[in-house]
Amino acid sequence: xAYEKILTRYRDLPNYTGTIDEYITQGGYQALPKAxxxxxxxxxxxxVKRSGLRGRGGAxxxxxxxxxxxxxxxxxxxxxxxxxxxxxPGTFKDRMLIEEEPHQLIExxxxxxYAIGCRLAFIYCRGEFVSGAQVLERALREAYGxxxxxxxxxxxxxxxxxxxxxxxxxxxxxxxxGLLESLEGKRGQPRMKPPFPAISxxxxxxxxxxxxxxxxxxxxxxxxGAEWYAGIGPPKSAGPRLFxxxxxxxxxxxxxLPMSITLRELIFDHAxxxxxxxxxKAVIPGGSSAPVLTEQHLDVPMxxxxxxxxxxxxxxxxxxxxxxxxxxxxxxEIVSRFYHHESCGQCTQCREGTAWLHKVLRRIEHGQGRKxxxxxxxxxxxxxxxxxxxxxSDAAAMPIESYLKHFREEFEIHIRERACPFEGKGAF
Amino acid sequence: MISDETRKRFDELVKRYPEKRxxxxxxxxxxxxxxxxxxxxxxxxxAAYLTLSPADVMSVASFYDMLHLEPVGKHMIYACHNLxxxxxxxxxxxxxxxxxxxxxxxxxxxxxxxxxxRMECLASCGTAxxxxxxxxxxxxxxxxxxxxxxxxxRNGRLQGSRT
Numbered sequence: 259x260a261y262e263k264i265l266t267r268y269r270d271l272p273n274y275t276g277t278i279d280e281y282i283t284q285g286g287y288q289a290l291p292k293a294x295x296x297x298x299x300x301x302x303x304x305x306v307k308r309s310g311l312r313g314r315g316g317a318x319x320x321x322x323x324x325x326x327x328x329x330x331x332x333x334x335x336x337x338x339x340x341x342x343x344x345x346x347p348g349t350f351k352d353r354m355l356i357e358e359e360p361h362q363l364i365e366x367x368x369x370x371x372y373a374i375g376c377r378l379a380f381i382y383c384r385g386e387f388v389s390g391a392q393v394l395e396r397a398l399r400e401a402y403g404x405x406x407x408x409x410x411x412x413x414x415x416x417x418x419x420x421x422x423x424x425x426x427x428x429x430x431x432x433x434x435x436g437l438l439e440s441l442e443g444k445r446g447q448p449r450m451k452p453p454f455p456a457i458s459x460x461x462x463x464x465x466x467x468x469x470x471x472x473x474x475x476x477x478x479x480x481x482x483g484a485e486w487y488a489g490i491g492p493p494k495s496a497g498p499r500l501f502x503x504x505x506x507x508x509x510x511x512x513x514x515l516p517m518s519i520t521l522r523e524l525i526f527d528h529a530x531x532x533x534x535x536x537x538x539k540a541v542i543p544g545g546s547s548a549p550v551l552t553e554q555h556l557d558v559p560m561x562x563x564x565x566x567x568x569x570x571x572x573x574x575x576x577x578x579x580x581x582x583x584x585x586x587x588x589x590x591e592i593v594s595r596f597y598h599h600e601s602c603g604q605c606t607q608c609r610e611g612t613a614w615l616h617k618v619l620r621r622i623e624h625g626q627g628r629k630x631x632x633x634x635x636x637x638x639x640x641x642x643x644x645x646x647x648x649x650x651s652d653a654a655a656m657p658i659e660s661y662l663k664h665f666r667e668e669f670e671i672h673i674r675e676r677a678c679p680f681e682g683k684g685a686f
Numbered sequence: 687m688i689s690d691e692t693r694k695r696f697d698e699l700v701k702r703y704p705e706k707r708x709x710x711x712x713x714x715x716x717x718x719x720x721x722x723x724x725x726x727x728x729x730x731x732x733a734a735y736l737t738l739s740p741a742d743v744m745s746v747a748s749f750y751d752m753l754h755l756e757p758v759g760k761h762m763i764y765a766c767h768n769l770x771x772x773x774x775x776x777x778x779x780x781x782x783x784x785x786x787x788x789x790x791x792x793x794x795x796x797x798x799x800x801x802x803x804r805m806e807c808l809a810s811c812g813t814a815x816x817x818x819x820x821x822x823x824x825x826x827x828x829x830x831x832x833x834x835x836x837x838x839x840r841n842g843r844l845q846g847s848r849t
Contacts, residue, residue: 335704347768347807378704385715385752386764386808388821421702426711427751429806443710443736445749461704504770504811511812546769546807576811578770592769596806602749685773 264478264498265471266514268359276393278400281361289477290406293369294414297480300330302373306476308484310496315341315432315469316545316574318495318562325374325466327456334463338371338379339441342394342470343425343432345384346545347596348576351500351512352470356383356390359474360397364420366476368406371418374466378419382437385426394422429600433648434467435459436602447602448648471500471575491516495561499575503529506536506581506685517561517572521551524560525579536581540664544573546593547653549660550586569660585680586665587672590619590658597654608651611642615658627673632662687731692720696735707736710746714753723754751805759794759801761839761846764818767804770811779815780804782829786836800839820846 268274268284281287293302307322328336340363344352355363363381371379383391398420401407409417428446430436435449438460459465475497479487488496495517501524504510508530515524521541525531532538540550543560549570551558558564562572580589598612615638618631639655646652662669671679680686696713700706713732714724721728724747726740733740747753765783767776783802784790794801810816813825817832822845824835838844 344809345807348770348811349807350809350811353809384809385750386805386818386821389823423708424712424715425750426715426753427805428749440711441708442705443707443746445746502812504814505773510814542769578773578811580773584773589769592767592772596768599806686777 261515263514265355265362265474265500266359266512274358276357276359276361276397278361278397278404281359285481286361286477287365287404287406289480290365290368291412293372293480294412294416299373299375302369302480305484306373306479309479309487310484310493311472311475311479311487312495312497312562313469314471314475314499314575316346316547318572321468321472324456324468325370327454328374328464328466329457332375332464335378336374336376337460337463337465338367338374338376339434339437339460339465339467340367340379340381340470340473341432341434341437341467342381342383342387342390343437344387344470344574345429345432346547346574346576347593348502348504348542348545348578349574350502350504351575353387353390354512355470355474355500356387357393360394361401362474362477363470364394364397364401365406366473367420368401368411368418369476369480370466370468370473371420372416376466377417379421380441380460381420381422382431382441383422383424384431385424385428387424391422391424398422428602429596430602430648430650433650436648437467438465445602447604448650450647491518492559492561492563494563495572499560499572501560501575501577503577503579505579506532506538506584507579508533515560517559519560520557521560521577522556524577525556529579532579532581534581536583538579539582539584540580540586540589542570542576542578542580542657544571545576546578546596546657547571548573549656550589550664552664569663581685583680583683583685585623585678585684585686586661586668587619587623587678588680588684588686590661591616591623593657594619594654597650601650601654605646605651607642607645608654611638611651612654614638615642615654619658622669622672623678625672625676625678627669627676629673631673632666632669636662687727688717688720692716693735700736707738710736710738710743711750711753714743714747718753722760723757725757751803757794757798759799761800761820761844762818763800763802764805764808765791765802766806766808766810766814766816768807768811770807771815774814776815779817779827779829779832782832786833800836819844822846 431446440446594616642655
């Protein structure tokens, strides 16, 4: 049965540019008056809980539950911050959503602000999203012009201002407390938790941080109901998901699908399979922090639970496909270089661990590996997990462990032959 | 060093935020665009404007990849070297860039026109390999396409926005 696109329905419309008029013609800004007139804020939190919507940024935390953690009677103002710091390698869906359909996000942001009692919200874009931020600024001006933002929105008595705030290039600002530090004008160093942002977040006030795709779902849930939404995909991973498919596939791109889709269907039916008659060697299913999977996992459905059971994670939905010309040691070298560069340096395990992971992987790739290096890598990974302020350290260790688990022989060949067997003929 | 017009924009910008320090990174972006890079004088100006210490501003500026504490070229080319771009030829593209410009990544051409910088994932993996020139994306880049872009850049025919 053909899947009915929800978040990216607009992509099938010719010449669609995402202006407010086009969005309204397609049924946009109908959920906002419905939310303001028919529901109390607490009702909306219940609806989003019942819908089963889980965060699309990486952690997959239930959205309505997150909203429910904010205190009902807070003497301090509450803030909603949209996390548009999309930086997880392999992920490019939020950039598409803000550039192509900004009002879907803005409508979701307004409804969500009403639900949690926020009157000042921010959209934190990664610094590199120069044009995306401009599109959002223009869309916000349009929304103010129509009375969807500002004071007494649609005569409801609800006031809301929204600003776009650009970062300046730092992966760690996608971690929600690192993001809040950055938004406060500081280095993006994650905070100790608890307290969680719902209690003490931006300016030490109750704050909800939600991903772009997560918020873009909200208008549809309000219009069509929690039960409709919960009926899409597997029960614990409800709703549509945008999968960013990249690497060695015929048709890379963003695919909106229910999470019941298998890795095989996603890679071969939707993305067109592996080019040049090559075979699939490895696939990272949820951004570069996710442990790698192989051919034997192709029939795993892409929901949060199934991917976890297969030893990986749904993460950010970034699916990186690699064919049989790819050297997994080189992949480890690139991935560990990234986490080393992006470690904020607060915690010793992460600052030192990411540096040493990269150093050891680089020497193995370049024919300088030692016999004891593989156990050394695993020992370092073990010391990096669950011991730091945020999960960047875990995110650096988990993929390397998985490369060793599935491709240990390839690492051993590098060490034994004192050279990379793919040198000069591989994908890199 | 900062024009009155820009300063007036900053006066408006700080009003967006309950705490004015929040305007620091947006202000650093704009000052960098106006001055060319975040010189010690620029850092001192921003610090005085927001009543922070220069060391405090420096600690923030040094944290972020897009803020430059050393002089950079008039044009900035970011080349993604993360996983998907690497799978699809990023390192070959980077070598081509270095050869064409006669400089290495992290350096600036002697005429001060172009700087090269390796960047982590630019969220352009579906159209890899990707680069950014002055904040504008160029995707599915080939060496040939790169030559055309460099030609346009030298002739001032490439539109970009530095902030």
